[in-house]
Amino acid sequence: MRLTAPNPTEMPTMQDDFELHLETLAIRAGQERSQFGEHAEALYLTSSFVADNAAQAAARFTGVEPGYIYSRFTNPTVTQFQERLAALEGAEAAVATASGMSAILALCMGHLKAGDHILASAGMFGATIQLFNNWLGKFGVSASYVDATNPAAWAAAVKPETRLFYLETPSNPLTEVADIAAIAAVAHAHQALMVVDNCFCSPALQQPLKHGADLVIHSATKYIDGQGRVLGGAVVGSKALIEPVYQFLRTAGPTLSAFNAWVLTKGLETLGIRMKAHCENALALAQWLEAQPAVEKVYYPGLPSHPQHELAKRQQSGGGGVVSFELKGGKDAAWKLIDAVQLLSRTANLGDVKTTITHPYTTTHGRISPEAKAAAGIREGLVRISVGLEHIEDIQRDLARGL
Missing domain, CATH: 3.40.640.10 (Type I PLP-dependent aspartate aminotransferase-like (Major domain))
Known part of the structure; x- marks a missing residue:
């Protein structure tokens, strides 16, 4: 395997003499x-x-x-x-x-x-x-x-x-x-x-x-x-x-x-090992959310209930670390949940070892028109969680405060 860089005035490339994992x-x-x-x-x-x-x-x-x-x-x-x-x-x-x-x-x-x-x-x-x-x-x-x-x-x-x-x-x-x-x-x-x-x-x-x-x-x-x-x-x-x-x-x-x-x-x-852990926590959280009476619908590719679950299994090696779900009660219920957490970080960033929670309708998708939100399926009761690497029971207990 070549470990030196190519001509830096051109685009860098990776050229292996043998395949590595x-x-x-x-x-x-x-x-x-x-x-x-x-x-x-x-x-x-x-x-x-x-x-x-x-x-x-x-x-x-x-x-x-x-x-x-x-x-x-x-x-x-x-x-x-x-x-x-x-x-x-x-x-x-x-x-x-x-x-x-x-x-x-x-x-x-x-x-x-x-x-x-x-x-x-x-x-x-x-x-x-x-x-x-x-x-x-x-x-x-x-x-x-x-x-x-x-x-x-x-x-x-x-x-x-x-x-x-x-x-x-x-x-x-x-x-x-x-x-x-x-x-x-x-x-x-x-x-x-x-x-x-x-x-x-x-x-x-x-x-x-x-x-x-x-x-x-x-x-x-x-x-x-x-x-x-x-x-x-x-x-x-x-x-x-x-x-x-x-x-x-x-x-x-x-x-x-x-x-x-x-x-x-x-x-x-550490990407590989982190992603495995993110997937494990996210799947456990998604399964737990599906059992909560206040939750109307859960969106996570690792769940059999996800409409593209079989495609995800063929195309991806894991479900990923992001779980979204809709709450009964719309925006009021979503904001109540977000305001109730004490462990999770209220931020629109994702992919972190720390679990984050946000309300897409008013944050990540807040600047697009109501018509575009509707076309994308972004409703006011939707909450997005980027599941981190804390213990899953601690994440669940924190969310239970608002559910």
Whole structure:
């Protein structure tokens, strides 16, 4: 296995001579040791890098010679994170960004132009819908939304100008599971790119490229960090498809800092074991919630009652760490529950070892229209929990205060 970085003026890639397991790649992939031979990954806190002479500087700027230039677009610590994440997704390359939303923006700026159309799943993170409608729309990129779980709906909604299919699976917050392979086949039949937001699963539970996706989006802020410490994002895919995203980042600069990249790299080392524990706790909580009289409906792919349970078992290696549920009594009941907890954190972030609780209607999806909320199935009684790694009985007892 190669442990050194590629030409940093190009996109970093992972090239193995033999296949390693995900747990090993999460700890070893992409490491480049300095002349000091450090065991843990080094942190390069520098804005720029020095060339030996003018000719070398010119060669590095043009990409003729490998070498680091400026940390807006080349940094050894960021390269290590990119290589490691690409290896976990089974991809050729990755480009890291300052946040998950900047990763989506960089993807769109790299691959879309005025007049293009995005076809997206209706049940998505509210900020993604805002980005597509309010910001890309200002520059002539249109978007429309369909039922993520119905491949026929995607086929029916394609336009001649559709260039990109964008899908969250599982979706935020209802954990809808979409058939990646079936929707990718529709996208490719119409010469469109298929993009999957893999935030809820992470590569530890799902690898969309293996099911036909062209590109994968990550908010590394979530499970990849896993402890609520730093922001980060990434776009993962083939070298050819990552290159225009990288060129946008090089020019515009929504860059992942070296420090954040170092934290996220260390987060990847425990990703596999953390995700197993998140899944175990989430399934136990979902089963417990189904038995509570105050709960009207529970949304969790690991439950047999979930409408895409069988698909989730084929496509994912676990149900994930997010459980959503609707309470009888609407918003009043939801807010009463959220206000009653003493252990859980009232925050819209997810993917943390600490369990978090939020009211999607007024937080994560608060800025989208009531019509868009209704189309996405976001009702006022809905509560979303990102199940952490506390003891499950303590989580249940805390929720029981408000139930």
